[in-house]
Amino acid sequence: MILRIRNRLLVCAALALAADFAYGEPEPSALVDQQHCMFCHTRDAPFLAPSFQQIAERYRNVPDAHVMLEQKLRLGGKAHWGDMAMPPAVERGGPLSAEDAHTLVQWVLSQ
Template sequence: MTAPTRSCLAACAVLVLAGSVAHAETEPAALVDQQHCMFCHTRDAPFLAPSFQQIAERYRNVPDAQFKLEHKLRLGGKAHWGDMAMPLPADRGGPLSADDAHTLVQWVLSQ
């Protein structure tokens, strides 16, 4: 492989990785609206539930956190902070696909 080809491949890899990071940090606004996330959460301050930043800080380095949070988002769940539980999907805007739950959790954990 020639040096220019290696340089081109390296540049492409950097762009792909940068796109992945940017994607995770870009708010999935349609999903946030559909699931009524902002009814209970804010980005940076507790409201009726913990902020997205608090959730990220608590779970960022927890093994299997992504899976556990996606599961809770898709099915609802008991309160882990305060008295408010994650509402059932029917009470938040309807069912959430595994891919959409993954997108939301990635975004929250990127805060």
Template sequence: MNALSRHSLMVCSAWLLASGAALAEPEPVALVDQHHCMFCHTRDAPFLAPSFQQIAERYRDKPDAQFMLEHKLRLGGKAHWGDMSMPLPADRGGPLSAEDAHTLVQWVLSQ
């Protein structure tokens, strides 16, 4: 690889990191489907609830956000975005393990 190619590769890598494209987690499709996430959320536009991108923008850099969001997924919770609260797990596909909640929140925060 010549110097120009290495430089181009480094510039591309830096751009990807700066844009956040390299940070995106793969979508946990089975969990998203099982817990009916898309009934209220979309990836990039508000629907009945905020988009995953809006959630990521609000909480990505907050120190306790991961824990708070996992807790809210597992137990439901009060509204933080308008009037609609997070439904109870029984209304969204059943109980959610701590590991599955962690996976979902990691994915959302990577948007």
């Protein structure tokens, strides 16, 4: 019985790990929550802003796009996907360090 439960837990852990690899980098949940990313974005469908997959498709292979995206996350920026501009980090959930912006951008580009 214990062996069966252990095996089921291992299978569940393997499936969760496979789901993370299917989407690339594991989601930095604390940063996503702190910056209220999901208020405007979703992983795979446009909402108030483009999906993370759309952003990744547009910028993944653009040289140095991560620099522009990291700056936009920290300072905000004009709209490139419609009428809604990206608000600065201080208006979304507080200041965002360069390292945290880099973490978020790498995760988005891995979608």
